[in-house]
Amino acid sequence: xxxxxxxxxxxxxxxxxxxxxxxxxxxxxxxxxxxxxxxxxxxxxxxxxxxxxxxxxxxxxxxxxxxxxxxxxxxxxxxxxxxxxxxxxxxxxxxxxxxxxxxxxxxxxxxxxxxxxxxxxxxxxxxxxxxxxxxxxxxxxxxxxxxxxxxxxxxxxxxxxxxxxxxxxxxxxxxxxxxxxxxxxxxxxxxxxxxxxxxxxxxxxx
Amino acid sequence: xxxxxxxxxxxxxxxxxxxxxxxxxxxxxxxxxxxxxxxxxxxxxxxxxxxxxxxxxxxxxxxxxxxxxxxxxxxxxxxxxxxxxxxxxxxxxxxxxxxxxxxxxxxxxxxxxxxxxxxxxxxxxxxxxxxxxxxxxxxxxxxxxxxxxxxxxxxxxxxxxxxxxxxxxxxxxxxxxxxxxxxxxxxxxxxxxxxxxxxxxxxxxx
DNA sequence: GTCTATACTAGGATAGAC
DNA sequence: GTCTATCCTAGTATAGAC
Numbered sequence: 001x002x003x004x005x006x007x008x009x010x011x012x013x014x015x016x017x018x019x020x021x022x023x024x025x026x027x028x029x030x031x032x033x034x035x036x037x038x039x040x041x042x043x044x045x046x047x048x049x050x051x052x053x054x055x056x057x058x059x060x061x062x063x064x065x066x067x068x069x070x071x072x073x074x075x076x077x078x079x080x081x082x083x084x085x086x087x088x089x090x091x092x093x094x095x096x097x098x099x100x101x102x103x104x105x106x107x108x109x110x111x112x113x114x115x116x117x118x119x120x121x122x123x124x125x126x127x128x129x130x131x132x133x134x135x136x137x138x139x140x141x142x143x144x145x146x147x148x149x150x151x152x153x154x155x156x157x158x159x160x161x162x163x164x165x166x167x168x169x170x171x172x173x174x175x176x177x178x179x180x181x182x183x184x185x186x187x188x189x190x191x192x193x194x195x196x197x198x199x200x201x202x203x204x205x206x
Numbered sequence: 207x208x209x210x211x212x213x214x215x216x217x218x219x220x221x222x223x224x225x226x227x228x229x230x231x232x233x234x235x236x237x238x239x240x241x242x243x244x245x246x247x248x249x250x251x252x253x254x255x256x257x258x259x260x261x262x263x264x265x266x267x268x269x270x271x272x273x274x275x276x277x278x279x280x281x282x283x284x285x286x287x288x289x290x291x292x293x294x295x296x297x298x299x300x301x302x303x304x305x306x307x308x309x310x311x312x313x314x315x316x317x318x319x320x321x322x323x324x325x326x327x328x329x330x331x332x333x334x335x336x337x338x339x340x341x342x343x344x345x346x347x348x349x350x351x352x353x354x355x356x357x358x359x360x361x362x363x364x365x366x367x368x369x370x371x372x373x374x375x376x377x378x379x380x381x382x383x384x385x386x387x388x389x390x391x392x393x394x395x396x397x398x399x400x401x402x403x404x405x406x407x408x409x410x411x412x
Numbered sequence: 413g414t415c416t417a418t419a420c421t422a423g424g425a426t427a428g429a430c
Numbered sequence: 431g432t433c434t435a436t437c438c439t440a441g442t443a444t445a446g447a448c
């Protein structure tokens with residue numbers, strides 16, 4: 001297991017991620033990936049047995065960041081801190097992993113045909129924990145009586161949209177690339193609406 | 207232009223919409239569409255000159271509902287009524303046109319490679335009108351000073367998610383199909399968060 | 413350990429039979 | 431106006447040369 005092997009695998013994975021994000025699974029050709037990093041097509045098959053396996057690697061590389069994002073729900077005992085950090089983290093992910101996010105979105109959009117069952121299980125668990133925590137806060141009257149799952153759906157959608165539908169975002173912001181400032185405004189706007197909208201006091205001690 | 211022709215075209219379009227939604231553009235084979243409606247493969251080519259043209263028809267069939275959804279911004283002079291109706295309309299679209307919505311989402315996800323320029327132009331115009339109206343309401347202090355574009359991004363994302371990422375929604379709601387009641391809860395939750403979150407009074411006359 | 417040549421199949425599209 | 435047979439390109443994958 002040479003260092004060259006690891007390096008080339010990483011290179012292929014990175015190119016594959018970009019291509020799968022741009023074209024989708026079916027739309028991506030191994031030749032496209034090979035061309036992008038100036039490698040012979042057959043070389044890809046030398047490092048990854050099949051297109052399917054290469055795709056799975058790309059897909060799974062996004063799971064860790066995704067699961068990490070729910071940490072604030074464990075970490076904090078107040079919805080203000082938890083939701084603020086969760087939104088920040090999720091928009092950071094959209095900013096830093098736009099391609100992996102698109103690959104994942106594409107996967108979900110088509111009914112998750114390539115997503116391994118153990119990952120699905122983990123996602124369900126994380127969601128249960130987060131929604132249970134929200135329900136606790138509702139019971140303690142730290143926030144309004146909002147359906148926790150639908151709140152989560154809203155948060156996922158509004159944060160991921162900055163990666164997944166960036167074409168549309170850029171179109172309306174009239175810029176070729178989203179700037180750091182755009183992400184800041186997105187984050188601040190969302191935090192503001194969500195906290196106030198859920199009746200969450202930003203004073204930690206009441 | 208026989209009635210039979212129109213009927214068959216409609217049948218093909220409907221099957222194509224489902225397939226394109228499920229598999230994406232590249233992932234859909236003409237044979238799949240043909241098989242679904244028990245028509246010989248070549249027959250599809252008799253009614254639609256190419257896969258590309260068939261896809262464009264599916265895509266464009268969704269533009270009208272999409273543009274209609276912004277009507278509340280023209281129709282009402284108060285953000286409470288406009289945003290309430292807008293959210294209702296958008297979630298209705300997710301409920302009634304889940305497949306077309308997915309096809310459109312897929313298109314945007316991949317940078318809109320098949321979306322005709324005149325449609326892009328129309329979408330920009332609608333967005334400008336809606337965000338201008340929001341800005342007016344902000345200036346009149348009918349709502350908080352929220353960035354209008356980012357508010358729109360949030361609204362699009364959180365309403366479309368019920369069509370585009372329905373796999374995920376169903377997974378967490380633990381049901382095979384979303385029920386009418388789920389859409390109602392989604393609508394009510396979102397309206398509640400957005401109106402309160404934007405500081406919009408639900409009393410029309412203040 | 414890396415690249416070339418090539419096998420094999422799928423799928424878009426068409427020509428022409430009926 | 432509808433279906434069959436077929437062409438042809440493109441794309442996954444492999445066997446084997448170097």
